[in-house]
Amino acid sequence: MGATVPLQVTVNGEAHASEVPARMLLVHYLRDELGLTGTHVGCDTSNCGACTCLVNGESAKTCTVLAVQCDGAEITTIEGMAGADGTLHALQEGFWAEHGLQCGYCTPGMIMAAADLLARRTGDGPITEDEVRHGLEGNLCRCTGYHNIVKAVQAAAEASRRVAA
Amino acid sequence: MTTIDVPPTKHVGQSLRRKEDPRLITGRATYIDDLALPGMLHAAVVRSPEAHAKVLSIDGSRALARAGVKAVFTGEDMSDLLAPLPMAWAPPGVEIKTPERWPLVRGFVRHVGDAVALVIADSKYTAADAADEVDVEYEPLPVIVNVEEALKDEVLVHESLGTNKAHEWSMGGGGDIEAALAASDVVVERRIVNHRTAGAAMEPRGVIAEFRGGQLTVWSSTQVPHLLRLFYAVQMGISEDKVRVIAPEVGGGFGGKLQITAEETMCAWASRRLGRPVKWIESRSENMAVSHHGRDQVDYVRMGATRDGKITAFHANIIQDLGAYFGLLTPMIPELGAFVMTGCYAIPVVQTDITGVLTNKFFTDAIRGAGRPEMTHMLEVTIDQLAQELGMDPVDLRRKNFIQPDQFPYETPYGITYDSGKYEAALDRALEMLDMDAFRTEQAALRDNGILRGIGFSTYTEICGLAPSRAVGPSGFGLGIGLYESAIVRVHPTGSVTVFTGSSPHGQGHETGFAQIVADRLGTDPSVVEVVHGDTATGPMGLGTYGSRSLSIGGVAVAHAAEKISEKARAIVAHNLEADVADIEVREGKFSLRGDPEQGMTLAEVAGCAYIDATKMPEGMELGLEQSLIYDPSNFVFPFGTHVCVVDIDPETGRVDVVRWIAVDDCGPAVNPMLIDGQVHGGVVHGIGQAIYEQVVYDERGQLVTGTFVDYALPTAADVPSFETDRTETKSPSNSLGVKGIGEAGTIAATPAIVNAVIDALRHEGISYIDMPLTPLRVWQALQEARGGGEGPRETEQGQPLPEQAEGSAGSGPTIPEGGAA
Numbered sequence: 001m002g003a004t005v006p007l008q009v010t011v012n013g014e015a016h017a018s019e020v021p022a023r024m025l026l027v028h029y030l031r032d033e034l035g036l037t038g039t040h041v042g043c044d045t046s047n048c049g050a051c052t053c054l055v056n057g058e059s060a061k062t063c064t065v066l067a068v069q070c071d072g073a074e075i076t077t078i079e080g081m082a083g084a085d086g087t088l089h090a091l092q093e094g095f096w097a098e099h100g101l102q103c104g105y106c107t108p109g110m111i112m113a114a115a116d117l118l119a120r121r122t123g124d125g126p127i128t129e130d131e132v133r134h135g136l137e138g139n140l141c142r143c144t145g146y147h148n149i150v151k152a153v154q155a156a157a158e159a160s161r162r163v164a165a
Numbered sequence: 166m167t168t169i170d171v172p173p174t175k176h177v178g179q180s181l182r183r184k185e186d187p188r189l190i191t192g193r194a195t196y197i198d199d200l201a202l203p204g205m206l207h208a209a210v211v212r213s214p215e216a217h218a219k220v221l222s223i224d225g226s227r228a229l230a231r232a233g234v235k236a237v238f239t240g241e242d243m244s245d246l247l248a249p250l251p252m253a254w255a256p257p258g259v260e261i262k263t264p265e266r267w268p269l270v271r272g273f274v275r276h277v278g279d280a281v282a283l284v285i286a287d288s289k290y291t292a293a294d295a296a297d298e299v300d301v302e303y304e305p306l307p308v309i310v311n312v313e314e315a316l317k318d319e320v321l322v323h324e325s326l327g328t329n330k331a332h333e334w335s336m337g338g339g340g341d342i343e344a345a346l347a348a349s350d351v352v353v354e355r356r357i358v359n360h361r362t363a364g365a366a367m368e369p370r371g372v373i374a375e376f377r378g379g380q381l382t383v384w385s386s387t388q389v390p391h392l393l394r395l396f397y398a399v400q401m402g403i404s405e406d407k408v409r410v411i412a413p414e415v416g417g418g419f420g421g422k423l424q425i426t427a428e429e430t431m432c433a434w435a436s437r438r439l440g441r442p443v444k445w446i447e448s449r450s451e452n453m454a455v456s457h458h459g460r461d462q463v464d465y466v467r468m469g470a471t472r473d474g475k476i477t478a479f480h481a482n483i484i485q486d487l488g489a490y491f492g493l494l495t496p497m498i499p500e501l502g503a504f505v506m507t508g509c510y511a512i513p514v515v516q517t518d519i520t521g522v523l524t525n526k527f528f529t530d531a532i533r534g535a536g537r538p539e540m541t542h543m544l545e546v547t548i549d550q551l552a553q554e555l556g557m558d559p560v561d562l563r564r565k566n567f568i569q570p571d572q573f574p575y576e577t578p579y580g581i582t583y584d585s586g587k588y589e590a591a592l593d594r595a596l597e598m599l600d601m602d603a604f605r606t607e608q609a610a611l612r613d614n615g616i617l618r619g620i621g622f623s624t625y626t627e628i629c630g631l632a633p634s635r636a637v638g639p640s641g642f643g644l645g646i647g648l649y650e651s652a653i654v655r656v657h658p659t660g661s662v663t664v665f666t667g668s669s670p671h672g673q674g675h676e677t678g679f680a681q682i683v684a685d686r687l688g689t690d691p692s693v694v695e696v697v698h699g700d701t702a703t704g705p706m707g708l709g710t711y712g713s714r715s716l717s718i719g720g721v722a723v724a725h726a727a728e729k730i731s732e733k734a735r736a737i738v739a740h741n742l743e744a745d746v747a748d749i750e751v752r753e754g755k756f757s758l759r760g761d762p763e764q765g766m767t768l769a770e771v772a773g774c775a776y777i778d779a780t781k782m783p784e785g786m787e788l789g790l791e792q793s794l795i796y797d798p799s800n801f802v803f804p805f806g807t808h809v810c811v812v813d814i815d816p817e818t819g820r821v822d823v824v825r826w827i828a829v830d831d832c833g834p835a836v837n838p839m840l841i842d843g844q845v846h847g848g849v850v851h852g853i854g855q856a857i858y859e860q861v862v863y864d865e866r867g868q869l870v871t872g873t874f875v876d877y878a879l880p881t882a883a884d885v886p887s888f889e890t891d892r893t894e895t896k897s898p899s900n901s902l903g904v905k906g907i908g909e910a911g912t913i914a915a916t917p918a919i920v921n922a923v924i925d926a927l928r929h930e931g932i933s934y935i936d937m938p939l940t941p942l943r944v945w946q947a948l949q950e951a952r953g954g955g956e957g958p959r960e961t962e963q964g965q966p967l968p969e970q971a972e973g974s975a976g977s978g979p980t981i982p983e984g985g986a987a
Contacts, residue, residue, distance in 0.1 A: 037198075040198075042449065043873065045875050047874035048367060078190075078192035079191065082191055105196065105416030106367045133881075139882075141882075142847070142879065143847045144843060146882040147888050
């Protein structure tokens with residue numbers, strides 16, 4: 001694997017200090033070193049988004065990021081979305097309620113990308129179908145035809161708006 | 166079967182949230198790549214960069230010198246395998262020339278990506294590095310990629326077969342097709358290219374094999390764990406009871422995992438040789454190159470009709486591109502489509518002629534719909550062409566030829582018996598949702614603004630519920646094994662229930678739907694009914710999930726098993742209440758006395774009698790509350806419906822946008838309407854993908870141009886609309902639930918609706934047909950040609966739309982997994 005490099009990251013609120021090969025991909029670090037297998041690899045080319053996580057609050061396709069590029073970063077994976085008591089995140093609840101998933105393989109990446117989309121949003125009205133569709137076009141799903149994913153994200157946005165109001 | 170009163174439905178028919186989802190939305194599910202075993206080794210496959218070549222030498226010494234590399238195996242090493250990879254269709258009376266296919270090649274490669282050597286190392290990074298260091302010397306041979314050119318046999322894919330023509334299969338019914346066409350007032354004809362596509366499940370394939378203490382355990386991302394176990398026994402000579410196959414969480418299949426794969430064999434063989442578990446996970450580049458493709462036919466169709474619009478005859482001459490070898494069902498795919506060649510229509514004379522042809526590409530096999538989308542495409546675009554020829558409205562023409570509800574069960578000219586159908590009801594509902602007058606007004610207004618809007622219809626029926634065993638098995642249609650499905654329903658001593666099914670889901674929602682069926686029959690709640698699948702050590706022999714068969718075969722098996730338990734439970738309750746068993750009914754969560762529902766027992770109380778206090782059991786009744794059975798239906802099921810597509814075309818760019826989609830499907834009574842809608846949405850987008858975006862492209866040297874998702878365009882959320890769905894419910898007499906299937910319906914219906922919509926938008930420009938995929942370039946070129954302003958749509962021999970792109974990418978080289986990402 002070649003030379004190793006020290007790496008300090010905080011993942012889902014927990015600090016980790018590791019020595020990793022310089023060429024190790026972030027997704028492999030999360031999955032193989034930390035055992036966070038909820039983040040999936042679907043394409044290796046940043047097209048499908050199954051590996052999407054939040055790095056310092058912004059969505060990143062972790063199959064094309066080196067782990068060492070994230071030294072000092074705060075990372076959130078799908079495993080970090082629910083509350084400590086198991087309370088689902090509004091997006092998780094939305095995907096469940098609206099049947100926004102079938103095989104579930106794209107779902108963690110889709111939820112993380114949607115979290116980024118909702119966090120970046122500046123408008124305060126209900127999020128439109130078009131905003132969701134364009135906001136998620138970097139994440140592929142072969143099962144759902146996206147219809148219910150759009151509804152799930154809209155439902156989550158609405159639930160969050162209600163909580164905030 | 167025993168017939169009992171089906172209980173008043175409580176859970177069936179409800180859009181219950183899925184039981185599967187909590188683990189999936191929290192990242193706690195276990196897919197194949199999430200598994201690791203102690204001492205596990207990692208495999209990488211050395212793949213051919215040549216489309217056709219003699220392998221002169223394979224030198225693994227550089228790879229073996231790398232630290233961590235355990236072995237490099239070649240085809241010769243695996244000469245102890247007892248059988249080549251299987252093709253499971255041997256139709257009586259038909260000669261099929263089946264090329265031998267071994268997990269690793271033996272002397273020749275015949276497509277890009279053909280497996281040449283297997284590298285085993287202690288990490289996946291090392292395995293990928295070492296695979297690049299295996300030195301293979303090739304002597305290139307002539308390559309043939311175009312299916313119609315291949316028919317000339319000037320270049321042979323397999324010298325030993327002496328021809329590229331692997332099989333011919335014909336079926337006619339209702340009379341002589343030539344005479345019927347000659348007697349028709351009008352005959353329309355067309356050449357249709359139904360291009361090659363990829364299954365492209367989001368999870369690539371993967372396998373872990375562990376041979377330990379004489380026992381082979383294999384985890385595989387498969388749709389068919391039991392078939393895989395059966396084949397391991399045949400190929401590796403391991404007694405079936407010593408083989409366990411587990412399908413963990415499977416991240417989509419779409420037919421792509423209905424396969425017995427080379428990699429599954431390689432890992433099992435290597436584990437036996439090395440005494441360590443061996444894992445292989447497919448990269449997306451490998452997935453595009455060597456997970457089987459779908460479609461890929463050149464079709465010549467002719468349709469005859471009377472002047473007043475009665476279809477008199479329909480002929481399809483199908484040239485099927487098989488690729489270089491056969492997968493499990495490769496030559497059978499178009500035949501499956503032939504069985505619904507008449508679609509929803511009373512067509513008196515039909516004929517299907519199929520020629521299977523070998524080329525230097527990866528093999529084609531079942532992908533969502535498998536033959537039926539291709540046939541439905543032929544039928545539905547040709548009906549639109551006929552309508553144009555006759556000057557009729559395409560909707561009226563369809564309606565005029567529909568099989569009527571009072572004609573069911575309806576025997577087609579092929580001797581297939583359609584179970585039930587009310588085709589006009591679905592069409593009428595779709596038209597109600599559409600408002601055609603408003604559409605035509607809009608269309609005219611948009612055209613004035615330079616936007617070309619069109620509408621297309623597809624009124625389909627399909628054959629699914631793949632069974633019955635006698636019809637499809639070795640002595641019938643010729644599959645290597647009869648198709649049925651199995652179930653075990655086990656009530657535990659405390660009253661919770663485990664259901665084992667031979668179906669093997671990969672996203673469909675069996676754990677929820679089957680639990681709803683069982684809960685109603687046992688007076689309990691779906692939350693305490695666990696559905697277990699995909700493990701040959703725990704579940705009964707099953708045939709797996711494909712062909713929209715899970716509910717109408719597997720679900721009915723589960724229902725029947727639950728009904729038998731319900732019958733036993735009622736006898737136990739009657740005994741304890743000193744009542745007549747005929748007076749015990751399942752009602753509101755318990756088995757109650759008819760007319761006095763206060764008196765009764767819960768399932769837990771019944772289970773207590775059966776397992777804990779035997780004195781409460783009727784004299785002579787066996788203890789326990791468990792039922793196992795295999796269900797083999799009497800007939801197929803035939804779902805149907807109407808799909809309507811509205812497109813906008815930008816004449817400046819040729820871009821096609823699907824702006825509206827109406828789907829009215831009939832799959833019988835709904836178990837969970839939410840799941841049905843989900844299947845329709847996904848199925849339609851699969852069809853939109855083929856019709857507008859997706860194409861597997863090989864250049865003329867057999868190089869795969871579309872080797873990643875950069876080049877293979879899956880539709881994104883921004884490329885497709887939301888859907889307007891509704892259902893009609895026509896019961897199937899083929900099973901006691903009356904259910905049909907829905908997994909493939911959207912894909913089967915979709916492509917002709919899109920093509921018909923595009924042609925509707927362009928007909929006034931003088932354009933009568935464009936082959937899929939309807940890329941901006943193709944549509945724009947068609948417009949230029951029609952307007953006399955440029956070249957027409959040029960096509961390469963494969964029907965590829967982008968010769969420039971294909972040539973430009975010709976040097977893209979081998980599809981060996983990239984070092985860091987294998």
